[in-house]
Amino acid sequence: MRTVIIDGNNLLHKTPGMKKMLSENPEAAQYSVFESVKKKLGRQDKLVLVFDGFSSIKSDKIIFSGKKTADDVIRKFIEDNYERVPIAVVTSDNGIISIAKACGCEILKSEDFVSVKSKIETSHAKDTKDKEKPDGMSRKDFEFFKNQFS
Secondary structure, three states: OOEEEEEHHHHHHHOOOHHHHHHHOHHHHHHHHHHHHHHHOOOOOEEEEEEOEOOOOOOOOEEEOEOOOHHHHHHHHHHHHOOOOOEEEEOOOHHHHHHHHHOOOEEEOHHHHHHOOOOOOOHHHOOHHHOOOOOOOOHHHHHHHHHHHO
């Protein structure tokens, strides 16, 4: 299971058609982005969507930064968790991308995430052709290697 942490405002501004909604009803725009994000993540992914400021939206998957910036909250989350869980970061902010790279996180730019039509693939769910090592070995192959290297 990986955690996908998303720079909410960054994604909101990269999503076509959201600027008008954001100016008229910011919470509706934030919730709309939240709903569209949920459709793009896999079942095993844990979502953390971070927005600047305060809101009356209540969700364990949405964090509002309060008096801090969303960037500060995201940086702290990455620094506190990168050694314990795989993290994917969705942002186009160069500062967050730098810390995410340094911590070995997966990175997807917000504009690329917006264009994703279906669920994003986890890195360990790729086709076996992409794997460096096979999942197993047949009995015949095992006997061959045993005879060659014993």
